[in-house]
Amino acid sequence: MSKQRACENCQAYRKEHLIRLGIGIDQYDYIIALAGNPNTGKSTVFNNLTGLRQHTGNWPGKTVTRAEGGYSFAGKQYKLVDLPGTYSLLSTSKEEEVARDFILFGRPDVTVIVADATRLERNLNLVLQILEITDKAVLCLNLMDEAERNHITINERTLSKALGIPVVTAVARQKKGMDVLINTIENVATGKYMCKPHRVKSFSPKLDHAVALLVEKLSKEFKNIPNLKWVALRLLEGDQRIIEAVRTKELGQLGEDLKSA
Ligand SMILES: Nc1nc2c(ncn2[C@@H]2O[C@H](COP(=O)(O)OP(=O)(O)OP(=O)(O)O)[C@@H](O)[C@H]2O)c(=O)[nH]1
Ligand SMILES: [Mg+2]
Numbered sequence: 001m002s003k004q005r006a007c008e009n010c011q012a013y014r015k016e017h018l019i020r021l022g023i024g025i026d027q028y029d030y031i032i033a034l035a036g037n038p039n040t041g042k043s044t045v046f047n048n049l050t051g052l053r054q055h056t057g058n059w060p061g062k063t064v065t066r067a068e069g070g071y072s073f074a075g076k077q078y079k080l081v082d083l084p085g086t087y088s089l090l091s092t093s094k095e096e097e098v099a100r101d102f103i104l105f106g107r108p109d110v111t112v113i114v115a116d117a118t119r120l121e122r123n124l125n126l127v128l129q130i131l132e133i134t135d136k137a138v139l140c141l142n143l144m145d146e147a148e149r150n151h152i153t154i155n156e157r158t159l160s161k162a163l164g165i166p167v168v169t170a171v172a173r174q175k176k177g178m179d180v181l182i183n184t185i186e187n188v189a190t191g192k193y194m195c196k197p198h199r200v201k202s203f204s205p206k207l208d209h210a211v212a213l214l215v216e217k218l219s220k221e222f223k224n225i226p227n228l229k230w231v232a233l234r235l236l237e238g239d240q241r242i243i244e245a246v247r248t249k250e251l252g253q254l255g256e257d258l259k260s261a
Contacts, residue, residue, distance in 0.1 A: 028070060028079035030189045031106065035099055035130060036114035037123050038085030041142040043067070044172040045114055046082040049182065054080075059098045066098075073182050078189075081108070087122075089129045091241050101241075103133050105250070109189045111137045112181070117147035117154060117169070127163065131197035132230050138184050139167045145174070164196040210236060222252050 034042050046054070046067060054069025067082040083102055084095035091097045103111055111134055115123035120141075130137060141156060160167040166184045170177030187193035202208055214232035222228065231251065234242040245251040 027077055029076040030078050030109040030185075032078055032080045032185055032189070033083055033102055033106070033108035033111045034080060034114060035083045035103065035111055035126070036085060036140075037087055037116065037119075037126055040085065040114045040116045040123065041170075041172040042082055042085060042114045045112070045140060045142065045170070045178075045181070046080060048172060048175050048178050049078075050080055062094050062098060064094050064098050071182075073186055076186070076189075078185070081106075086126065088126060089133070091239065097241065100133075103130060108134075109136060110185050112140055112185065113137055114140045114142050114172075117141045117143050118150055118152060120152075120154060128198070131163065131165065132199060133227065135164075135195045135197045136188050137165045137195060137197065138181070138188055139163060139165055140172075140177070140181055141167055141169045142172050142177075144169045144177075145171045162198060164198050166193055166195075207236075218246070221246075221249075 034046055036042050046069065049071050050069030051071070054067055056065060056067045058064060059066045064084050069080050069082075071078050071080065081102065083099040086093070086096045086099045089096055089100040089103070091100055102108070111130055113127050113130055115127065127137075127139060139159070141154060141159075147154065154169075156167040156169055166188065168177055168181045168184050170181060172178070184193070188195060203211070211229060211232045214235060215228045218228045218231060222231075231242060231246070235246065242251075
């Protein structure tokens with residue numbers, strides 16, 4: 001490993017990158033991203049966890065609002081970043097780009113996905129896209145009061161098994177489920193709970209072959225990125241942001257938090 005590569009992997013370099021994204025992490029042990037579809041209760045969860053310790057601004061260079069705050073639990077400091085609500089991570093809007101760049105390049109220790117329990121199927125689209133990028137995630141199934149009112153029952157254990165990540169039910173407006181959520185975030189952040197996210201294993205033989213060829217080439221250039229299959233698929237799609245990240249070698253800043261597909 002070259003000297004520069006070794007440095008790219010070190011904590012100081014990572015911190016520098018996070019500051020570049022506009023996140024001051026000085027006194028925090030873990031960075032937690034809060035993602036989800038619009039109107040699922042992300043900011044309500046954010047307010048419950050951070051109380052008044054938060055501040056808002058814009059994402060650097062963008063007119064998208066960013067809120068960040070902190071909380072401490074079991075002797076550790078957590079920095080919580082409220083991402084814009086999005087239906088996907090395809091980078092087709094500035095909100096999607098902010099959310100995706102933060103999960104990809106900001107490398108949060110845990111991504112909490114807040115989902116609307118009354119619209120689970122639609123919400124799962126984003127959940128599965130996030131699980132393609134990172135494996136350290138928690139699904140917060142919010143608006144359970146509304147689900148109950150609509151006679152919707154969800155077996156969270158089965159869902160958790162199918163997704164490979166912990167699922168926590170919540171009614172954020174009534175502050176219900178927040179204790180379990182905080183505990184679960186700690187379990188994932190510290191590695192007490194090892195996530196094994198659901199991922200598509202195989203596509204068509206032709207696509208599998210193309211992906212394998214690209215992964216082989218990419219792995220020579222970017223030795224520290226485990227999830228090259230995701231990168232290869234985006235390149236084949238013609239994703240300009242990822243093409244640029246490969247060209248400029250920004251992609252080399254991705255690291256140990258991304259596990260192989
Ligand atoms: N019934 C019910 N309403 C909730 C719950 N959690 C949040 N809400 C309400 O849902 C609305 C949206 O909540 P927000 O926290 O602003 O949702 P958000 O995901 O941050 O929304 P965007 O940032 O616009 O994507 C608010 O009116 C909340 O009071 C819940 O568990 N049950
Ligand atoms: Mg919000």
